[in-house]
Amino acid sequence: MTPSGEWQLYAPYGVADAFDLVLRPNPRQAPRHVYDAKVAWWTAAWPELTALPWRRLTEVRDGGHGAAP
Template sequence: MIPARARDRDGTLLEVPGWHLTAGCLFPAVWNAVTGRPPAEGLKDYDVFRFDDRGLSWEAEDGVIRAAAEVFADLPAGAEIRNETRVHLRYQQKFGVPCAPCTSTGAAIDSFAATTCCPGVRLDPGGRWRVCAPHGLSAVFGLVVRPNPVLAPRAVHEAKTARRRRQWPELTVLEWPTA
């Protein structure tokens, strides 16, 4: 469970406003359950998206990343916590295409290279789990990888899909849309 506020081992407050656990740990866990594999097999990382528009500096982001690394040090895979208000500052350099600023964590989740990777979950202040699934969940549970050409280039989708197919050969991969 990731509260909106957590403390690292030194007691430093880690604020994670607008957070969602997403991508790297969600769809692999579902695919493992559906295919009878161990829950953490193929798990690359725990992606935590947050939305904090109080500052766009690298120093502010890095402070949260460092604190989160300590908070999540005991996880079996690394935790990657990123402020989605900053994604447009690094996206073009990483993927070769420009990216408009995200308006919410949900908007950032909706821009993954495959719609299958778009679910996110969070625990609300009342202790209830909330699901963000802009493309639904049927493809995730049906082992279908559907391209999401809204932002990521085709080459990114194809590279990630090739890696996933090696791990889960049962996947059905839909073609990149031509229109």
């Protein structure tokens, strides 16, 4: 919040997932077992969430096209 009371939002990747209730793994932020545990807990509490599956880091690097490492 700014000194004048206005909200400022910094969202370099957008806010669509938040508004669409989508959980997206981020291998750079947490390992798979952490994501899986959070997904289990959050989807039990909020069944309307959609959890995207974990992908191998090589898939993330090549945009999901499955190129060999």
